[in-house]
Amino acid sequence: MRSRGAPGTRGSRSRSEDGAALAFVVLMMLALLTLAHGALLSSLSERAGSRTAARELRLRGAAEHALAAALSASPNPSMDSMGLWVARTQPFDTIGGVPTRGIVRRLGPESWLVEGAAGESSGVEATSRRLAWTLDPLVRVMALGGVVTVGADAPVTIAGTSDASAPAELRGPLEAGDCDPWQGELDGRYAATPLPIVAPPRDSTAPLTLGLMDFERLAAAAPVAVAGSGTPMPVEAFGECLEGQPWVWGDPDQPGRPCGGHMPMRYADGDLDVLGGAGQGLLVVAGDLTLTSGARFYGLVIVRGVLSLAGGASLEGMALARNGLDVDPSASLVGSACWAVRALAASRAALGSFVPVPGARIGPM
Numbered sequence: 001m002r003s004r005g006a007p008g009t010r011g012s013r014s015r016s017e018d019g020a021a022l023a024f025v026v027l028m029m030l031a032l033l034t035l036a037h038g039a040l041l042s043s044l045s046e047r048a049g050s051r052t053a054a055r056e057l058r059l060r061g062a063a064e065h066a067l068a069a070a071l072s073a074s075p076n077p078s079m080d081s082m083g084l085w086v087a088r089t090q091p092f093d094t095i096g097g098v099p100t101r102g103i104v105r106r107l108g109p110e111s112w113l114v115e116g117a118a119g120e121s122s123g124v125e126a127t128s129r130r131l132a133w134t135l136d137p138l139v140r141v142m143a144l145g146g147v148v149t150v151g152a153d154a155p156v157t158i159a160g161t162s163d164a165s166a167p168a169e170l171r172g173p174l175e176a177g178d179c180d181p182w183q184g185e186l187d188g189r190y191a192a193t194p195l196p197i198v199a200p201p202r203d204s205t206a207p208l209t210l211g212l213m214d215f216e217r218l219a220a221a222a223p224v225a226v227a228g229s230g231t232p233m234p235v236e237a238f239g240e241c242l243e244g245q246p247w248v249w250g251d252p253d254q255p256g257r258p259c260g261g262h263m264p265m266r267y268a269d270g271d272l273d274v275l276g277g278a279g280q281g282l283l284v285v286a287g288d289l290t291l292t293s294g295a296r297f298y299g300l301v302i303v304r305g306v307l308s309l310a311g312g313a314s315l316e317g318m319a320l321a322r323n324g325l326d327v328d329p330s331a332s333l334v335g336s337a338c339w340a341v342r343a344l345a346a347s348r349a350a351l352g353s354f355v356p357v358p359g360a361r362i363g364p365m
Helices: 010-073 078-079 136-144 183-188 216-220 337-348
Strands: 087-091 100-105 111-119 123-134 149-150 156-158 161-163 228-230 265-270 272-275 279-286 289-292 296-303 307-309 312-323 326-327 334-336 355-362
Touching: 010 100, 010 123, 010 156, 136 183, 136 337, 183 337, 216 265, 216 279, 272 279, 279 337, 289 296, 289 312, 296 337, 307 312, 312 337
Parallel strands: 149 312, 156 326, 161 334, 228 272, 265 279, 272 289, 279 296, 289 307, 296 312, 307 326, 312 334
Antiparallel strands: 087 100, 100 111, 111 123, 123 355
C-alpha cells in the first residue's frame, strides 16, 4: 500500500513556487525599468549633446560669415589714422538668428587682425580670426625711391623740365585741404629728404608690386579698362559725372564740377597713348605709357614698360616705370607725394580690401 504525504504539502509547494515566480517577475521588471531609465538618460544626454553641437556649429558658421564680410569690406579712410592695437567694431547682419559683427585691430602700418564674431544673448560666443594686410597709401608712397622708380638697368633720358625739390608742397591745381590727412607726415619726411628725380628700386630683382599686391592683382583690381589711344576728359550728364567711361579721368582743372573729385583707377593691358587732355588718379599699364600732345596727368603711374613724356606733356605725382623713362625737351616732370597719396587713397575701394596673409589663420575660437 502506498503511503500518502502529509496534508497541505502540495499546496505549500505551489504557493512557494508562485512566490518565487512573482519575485522573479518583479526583479525582471525592475531590471527592465532600470535599463529603460538608463536608455532614457542616454537619449536625453545625446539629445542635449546634439543640441549643443548644433548650437556651436551655428555660432561657428555665423562667425565665419562675419569674418568673410569683414575681410571683403573696404577699409574706411579714417583707418589710416588708427593707432596701433586700436580696434574698431562693425555690426553685420543676423545669420541664423545670431547677431554677428566684424572687428579689425591694427597691428602695424599695413598689418591687421580681422575677426568675425557671433554671439547669443546667453553670452555664448564664437570667434574666427585672420591676420591680414591692407594697403596704406602713405606707407606705399613714402617707400618709393624717387619721383620715378625705374629698373636697375633701365635707360633714362630727361631732356625736359624736372623738379623734385619739394614733393610735399601743395601746388595748383591742388587746394589747401586736399592732403590734410597726410600733410604732417609728408612734410616731416620730405622736408628733410627731398626726392631724387629717378631712383632704382630697393630690390632690382623684385617684381613690380605695391606691398603684397603684385602687378596681376593690381590689374585685376582696376574697375575699368582702357586701351589704345585717346584723350581723357570729363563727361557729365544731368549733373552727374559719368565715372564708368574709360576715358573719364576726373577734372583736375575744375574741382567744383561733378567730375572734379573723381580720381579713378584705370588699367591698360598693352601700350597706352594719352593724346592731350587732363586726368588724375591711378594708371596701371602693362606695356609702354606715352603722354603727348600737351597731355597732363596728376597722380600715380605704374608701368611695366617705358614711361614717355613728349609733345609738351606733363606728369605731376610719382611713377614706377620698370623699363625706363624718356622725357623729351618739351615735357615736364614734377614730383608730388600728395598727388600720389591721393591717387592711392581714392582707389582704396579696389586696392584696400583686406588680403589674408597666407598660412596665418587664427581660429575658429
